[in-house]
Amino acid sequence: MKTLLDVKNVSKRYGQETLALSNVNFSVNEGEFVSIIGPSGAGKSTLLRCINRMIDATDGEIHFENEDILKYNKREMRRLRTKVGMIFQHYNLVNRLSVIENVLHGRLGYKSTIAGILGLYSEEEKRQAIKLLGLLGLEEQVYKRCDQLSGGQKQRVGIARALIQDPKILLCDEPIASLDPNASKIIMDYLQTVSKTMGITVIVNLHQVDVALNYSDRIIGVSKGQIVYDGYPKDITTNQIHSIYGSEAGDLMIDLGGRNAG
Amino acid sequence: MKTLLDVKNVSKRYGQETLALSNVNFSVNEGEFVSIIGPSGAGKSTLLRCINRMIDATDGEIHFENEDILKYNKREMRRLRTKVGMIFQHYNLVNRLSVIENVLHGRLGYKSTIAGILGLYSEEEKRQAIKLLGLLGLEEQVYKRCDQLSGGQKQRVGIARALIQDPKILLCDEPIASLDPNASKIIMDYLQTVSKTMGITVIVNLHQVDVALNYSDRIIGVSKGQIVYDGYPKDITTNQIHSIYGSEAGDLMIDLGGRNAG
Amino acid sequence: TSTSKESSASSGTTETKSKTETSKPAGPITIVWYPNESGSDLADARDALGEIVTNATGLEVVHRTTTDYNIAIETIASGNADLAFMGPIGYIEANKKNSAVLPMVVPSGQSGTVDDALYHAWLGVKKENAESYKNGSDFSIENIQGKKMSFVSTSSASGFVVPGNSIVGYFSQKEQWKDLIAEDLLEGGSNMFFSEVAYGNSHQGSLVNLLMNRSDIAAFCDSCVNNYIEHVDGEENRPGAVYRIRDDADEPLNGFPGEEFTIISVTPVLNAPFVVNTNNLNADMIEKIIVGFTSDEVANNPSVFVPKDSEFKGLFSKRADERFVRVEDAWFNPLRDLQ
Amino acid sequence: MQDKFFLKKRLKSSIILFVVLLVTYGAIIMTEFSLIKGLASIPKAFEWGVTNFFPTTKSLERLPNILNKLFETILVSIGATTVAAIFALAFAIMGSATTRVNSFLSGMARGFATLFRNIDIAVWSMILLFTFGQSALTGFFALFFVSFGFLTRAFIEVIDEASGSSVEALQATGAPYLTTIFQSVIPASLPMMLSWVLFVAETNIRSATLIGILTGTGIGFAFDLYYKSMNYNAASLVVIVIVLTILLIEYISNYVRRVIL
Amino acid sequence: MEQYLSKPIKVKKLTKATLVIRATLLSLLLITIYGFYFYDYKGINIIEAGLATLANFKIMFTEAHFNHFTFTEGVYVATVTLSLAVLTTLFGAIIALFLGLLAAQNLSTPAVANAVKSVVAVVRAVPTVLWVLIFAIAAGLGSVAAVVGMTFHSVSYLVKAYSESFEELDEGVIEALRASGASWWQIVFQAVIPSTMSYLISWTFLRFEINFGVAIAMGAAAAAGGIGFELFMASAFYYDIRELGTITYFVLFIAIMLEVIATKIKSKLRTTH
Ligand SMILES: Nc1ncnc2c1ncn2[C@@H]1O[C@H](COP(=O)(O)OP(=O)(O)OP(=O)(O)O)[C@@H](O)[C@H]1O
Numbered sequence A, B: 001m002k003t004l005l006d007v008k009n010v011s012k013r014y015g016q017e018t019l020a021l022s023n024v025n026f027s028v029n030e031g032e033f034v035s036i037i038g039p040s041g042a043g044k045s046t047l048l049r050c051i052n053r054m055i056d057a058t059d060g061e062i063h064f065e066n067e068d069i070l071k072y073n074k075r076e077m078r079r080l081r082t083k084v085g086m087i088f089q090h091y092n093l094v095n096r097l098s099v100i101e102n103v104l105h106g107r108l109g110y111k112s113t114i115a116g117i118l119g120l121y122s123e124e125e126k127r128q129a130i131k132l133l134g135l136l137g138l139e140e141q142v143y144k145r146c147d148q149l150s151g152g153q154k155q156r157v158g159i160a161r162a163l164i165q166d167p168k169i170l171l172c173d174e175p176i177a178s179l180d181p182n183a184s185k186i187i188m189d190y191l192q193t194v195s196k197t198m199g200i201t202v203i204v205n206l207h208q209v210d211v212a213l214n215y216s217d218r219i220i221g222v223s224k225g226q227i228v229y230d231g232y233p234k235d236i237t238t239n240q241i242h243s244i245y246g247s248e249a250g251d252l253m254i255d256l257g258g259r260n261a262g
Numbered sequence C: 001t002s003t004s005k006e007s008s009a010s011s012g013t014t015e016t017k018s019k020t021e022t023s024k025p026a027g028p029i030t031i032v033w034y035p036n037e038s039g040s041d042l043a044d045a046r047d048a049l050g051e052i053v054t055n056a057t058g059l060e061v062v063h064r065t066t067t068d069y070n071i072a073i074e075t076i077a078s079g080n081a082d083l084a085f086m087g088p089i090g091y092i093e094a095n096k097k098n099s100a101v102l103p104m105v106v107p108s109g110q111s112g113t114v115d116d117a118l119y120h121a122w123l124g125v126k127k128e129n130a131e132s133y134k135n136g137s138d139f140s141i142e143n144i145q146g147k148k149m150s151f152v153s154t155s156s157a158s159g160f161v162v163p164g165n166s167i168v169g170y171f172s173q174k175e176q177w178k179d180l181i182a183e184d185l186l187e188g189g190s191n192m193f194f195s196e197v198a199y200g201n202s203h204q205g206s207l208v209n210l211l212m213n214r215s216d217i218a219a220f221c222d223s224c225v226n227n228y229i230e231h232v233d234g235e236e237n238r239p240g241a242v243y244r245i246r247d248d249a250d251e252p253l254n255g256f257p258g259e260e261f262t263i264i265s266v267t268p269v270l271n272a273p274f275v276v277n278t279n280n281l282n283a284d285m286i287e288k289i290i291v292g293f294t295s296d297e298v299a300n301n302p303s304v305f306v307p308k309d310s311e312f313k314g315l316f317s318k319r320a321d322e323r324f325v326r327v328e329d330a331w332f333n334p335l336r337d338l339q
Numbered sequence D: 001m002q003d004k005f006f007l008k009k010r011l012k013s014s015i016i017l018f019v020v021l022l023v024t025y026g027a028i029i030m031t032e033f034s035l036i037k038g039l040a041s042i043p044k045a046f047e048w049g050v051t052n053f054f055p056t057t058k059s060l061e062r063l064p065n066i067l068n069k070l071f072e073t074i075l076v077s078i079g080a081t082t083v084a085a086i087f088a089l090a091f092a093i094m095g096s097a098t099t100r101v102n103s104f105l106s107g108m109a110r111g112f113a114t115l116f117r118n119i120d121i122a123v124w125s126m127i128l129l130f131t132f133g134q135s136a137l138t139g140f141f142a143l144f145f146v147s148f149g150f151l152t153r154a155f156i157e158v159i160d161e162a163s164g165s166s167v168e169a170l171q172a173t174g175a176p177y178l179t180t181i182f183q184s185v186i187p188a189s190l191p192m193m194l195s196w197v198l199f200v201a202e203t204n205i206r207s208a209t210l211i212g213i214l215t216g217t218g219i220g221f222a223f224d225l226y227y228k229s230m231n232y233n234a235a236s237l238v239v240i241v242i243v244l245t246i247l248l249i250e251y252i253s254n255y256v257r258r259v260i261l
Numbered sequence E: 001m002e003q004y005l006s007k008p009i010k011v012k013k014l015t016k017a018t019l020v021i022r023a024t025l026l027s028l029l030l031i032t033i034y035g036f037y038f039y040d041y042k043g044i045n046i047i048e049a050g051l052a053t054l055a056n057f058k059i060m061f062t063e064a065h066f067n068h069f070t071f072t073e074g075v076y077v078a079t080v081t082l083s084l085a086v087l088t089t090l091f092g093a094i095i096a097l098f099l100g101l102l103a104a105q106n107l108s109t110p111a112v113a114n115a116v117k118s119v120v121a122v123v124r125a126v127p128t129v130l131w132v133l134i135f136a137i138a139a140g141l142g143s144v145a146a147v148v149g150m151t152f153h154s155v156s157y158l159v160k161a162y163s164e165s166f167e168e169l170d171e172g173v174i175e176a177l178r179a180s181g182a183s184w185w186q187i188v189f190q191a192v193i194p195s196t197m198s199y200l201i202s203w204t205f206l207r208f209e210i211n212f213g214v215a216i217a218m219g220a221a222a223a224a225g226g227i228g229f230e231l232f233m234a235s236a237f238y239y240d241i242r243e244l245g246t247i248t249y250f251v252l253f254i255a256i257m258l259e260v261i262a263t264k265i266k267s268k269l270r271t272t273h
């Protein structure tokens, strides 16, 4: 399988004090579904944002489709970003615009500046947007303003916006943190489908270890800015999970797994 | 056991269109641990917020310690609120202030206006704040500004703020939605301890059905503004869960439960 | 007379309202100045005049300068100032508001008497256009209707009120303009008396308007522009007189050396008085101030009446026997009747 | 540690308070200001205002003329504001920390705005009068420059406030710079901007009192005429007309804000 | 879903808000265009006059000189003007802070908020020179008249700016404190003011700068002194464009200083408590 993304010796420092990432190495194949787990503040969000250069790594190299994206100029960076969809922890929608407009924003990277300014979208794009919204259970919200949505609904708009980009890779920063189990499953299933059938690579930051274990081809465990686990879900041991979270056995929510409803 | 809270025929209408709650009835005993589950937009948040009168129910009665709180005047309402701690989905911290100051905000309800304005807190209160922060794993963040925290850390500050109120009841609106499993467990355990040992009543909105089932004395299922389930966790069936979420079998994240790490 | 009364004080300058003999300020005497005299370059000139008051009364003097005519007028009328040096129209307004405001002295003309305590309101046109303002062989205001006009400001005696009234007086004889009133001159327009009306905000400014062709005719006063011009032709201070801007003219006329203009109308205007709010100062003290002002000593003080070749920038110039002379309110009646 | 934190915070507040008091004291000394006198003068001021500033039936005769002038003023004010807003938008986008291209252009834009804001209206009057004379254009430009300076600054604040996270999201889709601006910054900040534009239009109508002196047109000129000829009754009528106009604009502005925000 | 897919899809649904925005923008534009037809140009050649203006500007800034006052005098009078602005801003800010809280929809009741906003609008509508005139008569010429007169406008401006900043505040923060039983004043001082501090500083300094500009003219009118006299004389009496340049440099220097200080304070606020 072809390597899509190759992260080499990447470090990221915020100011003087915080070393959010230190010497991170991993690579991701095309179509792979990778979950990044780790405690709060471990650097998961930072890592994702380095990949599409929303922030610039302090050190190291990041190869995407065999090109070192840290060397990209502005124009190339923009092209890179059309290929990288991103889903944010805090939605990052333009609250004052309608749902469909926010979704269509995902197409802006493909447009000439002038078409983008005027918001000229093709019929095809609009249809695609509505289709995606339908898939995410938002058909009734298409023309609502985003600030009238509940948290869960907002996140789904964000996901639709990323999917309409037709990305090679999806970076998802806790995409289901604010969703109910129903929608969570739909989203995760959809992400999985996308990854499996369309060959889109997916990298997901997750707090729900069980979800990560269920969906991923691979798990990357991050702790204090370093990768402490990189392997298949089936190989991961409870001890390893505990070491990722720096916790004692029995201290994790996932330890409860198994005992279940009715 | 004594009834602490009694919600009778409560309805809540937003504007003309949205009937967020319709004719809700339930009561909660002292020291009980109640989870409210239900799909996004079901009215869970609305219900919680009616209880401490952050929003006023359109119809019905809410009795807290046998007094109809909907009849309370402003002064009584403030007194009510000191007895009701609240934890928010979106943290709702004053970002510009330090962690400890945000925690101490929980004491404002007990203070004279002038002491509150000047932020004069007693040594005892500060010590209590630091103790709580320690419990929540934030001892290193005590003097950091809240906007420098990660999502998970912020939520823990919010929880500390509610706990320092010394409340009779804790209303938690998805308190662990942004927490990693490690912290989630600590929080839920702490809430449980609080409920069990100090006799504080806890009402939690949750998306994680398995967590709800694990921790609660009672589950209330809400769907489309109505209570569709009210009973013990052990009695709930998978079908009932599906009917709460209006989903088909196999469509829910919790259906994955049971399969687990290593 | 008696200086012992000075101790029976009232507080400050503002609150004294009774007209009793005993009322007089213990604190400093406040003099308010018109915008024209408020510049920092005239600070020494103001001090020189303030010194006269101090010498006469033994009281300190505070100068209040303002850039707003109304504020100056209201200040003396309301008693917030004790003395003021103000234009005759301003005085009449202040006196109308508060009859306790009365004139003390005016600077005289060259004769040293009140008879020629006058200056002149001129209407000037550019020399090259002067011919078109002739009615027969004489210069006249006959043809000014429909032209572009420049005044000084609406509250200026020689820059608006006096020439305005002579224009109204002249044209209201005619059938077409019989309802003309001074206010109609304030604004230009196709159906108004003038096609355009500009304001110079100072006499020099009005003259600049003329020289820059922003107006066809400009109103200004003779003594106000005296320093900048020299007589070229015709009888001085009569219609038809031609003046030229001096080569060494100061700002703002330094940009127009050698430019010539012709006077088409001359109207006398009463000199500006020093006035007092008699509520604030008692008769004794006022008398002392007047005596001080009208003394020979002051008349010969080169900082007050500045000799022609002096470097000092003062308010009044000395050519012959100029001095301060006492005036009564009634002296202003001719001007008052114009309004 | 804990005591030190609160102590330090309190100490800092005290130092700030002390500095403010010191500066105030210095200012009071410099200007010989007396707070007591100021407070005492307020009732008297209102008494004088009320007894002098009221329109009489005679002054009402001038109403048609005043309204005519008001119309001119509104045209000039709104015209200048609108044109200024267009320029200000461009400069604000260049100047805002969220949307700037680079810090050099940003500094330039801010500097330009500062320059225009701080050239006194009297300076404009003189410079423009020299060249444009007493025409409507003088008023237009004087208002334009000051509005431009102010709106640029206001827009920068609005953009910084309104559009943080969504700009990031659009950048992440690879949207070009201008597209990001028009699809995210402008929709997010348009209501606030519009609100400021209406505010400036309103301010400009009020500034017309100054502008009137320069231009010889508009309601400000009418005020100036009546004020200088001490016809306070007519001047008060002008003020009342201005007040009513501004209240009307304020009402429209509030309505617009309520609907669009 | 079919309901959307059958016919061409509209991206923008015309809501009342978009309609109102468009109507407002369109009216502004139409009025502007109509205005350009309507203006009395008095036969001025815009290009020529514009070039002449630029030339004057060049003279003003490149040939600035001292003529009627010296540098030290300039510094002194500028300080006086600055002091007037300091007092006006300070009084204005204190009063406006309280009125601003009352005028903010989310902190006050609609009736009170609208009442405060209306009063403030009336105050703002009265020309500054009138306020100063009235106080010059009531309090006598001097700094009192200037400062009190100018404070009225300062207050009305800041009330608007402050109340809008307050209204922008995240409702959740207020809610959280309300939920813990905090009183209105406590919420104001513990949440509202800390959260909006950087906006408050921004607006206050912007008003400071405006007040400085107003103090130039009004200080001179009310006999409170300051650089306004030099400006008045240079522009109305001497027509000395070069000296205007000097004065403008003074004004600009102070304005830039203010902006630098404001930026410093704001960036400090961004990182410290
Ligand atoms: N803009 C920033 N400036 C300074 N420090 C930052 C910034 N963003 C993040 N950090 C710090 O970097 C570290 C990693 O943060 P990051 O947001 O990547 O963690 P995370 O794993 O995503 O946590 P969470 O699960 O809570 O979202 C944390 O210590 C955080 O405080």
Ligand SMILES: Nc1ncnc2c1ncn2[C@@H]1O[C@H](COP(=O)(O)OP(=O)(O)OP(=O)(O)O)[C@@H](O)[C@H]1O
Residues within 6 Å of the ligand: A148, A149, A150, A151, A152, A153, A180, B014, B015, B018, B020, B038, B039, B040, B041, B042, B043, B044, B045, B046, B047
């Ligand atoms: N302030 C409001 N104005 C109008 N409608 C609202 C408001 N708040 C909530 N709603 C609507 O009321 C319904 C219930 O919302 P609520 O926030 O209580 O749902 P929830 O169960 O908490 O959802 P989630 O799990 O996504 O938080 C939703 O349809 C929502 O759109």
Ligand SMILES: [Mg+2]
Residues within 6 Å of the ligand: A044, A045, A046, A089, A173, B150, B151
């Ligand atoms: Mg994160």
Ligand SMILES: [Mg+2]
Residues within 6 Å of the ligand: B044, B045, B046, B089, B173
């Ligand atoms: Mg909710």
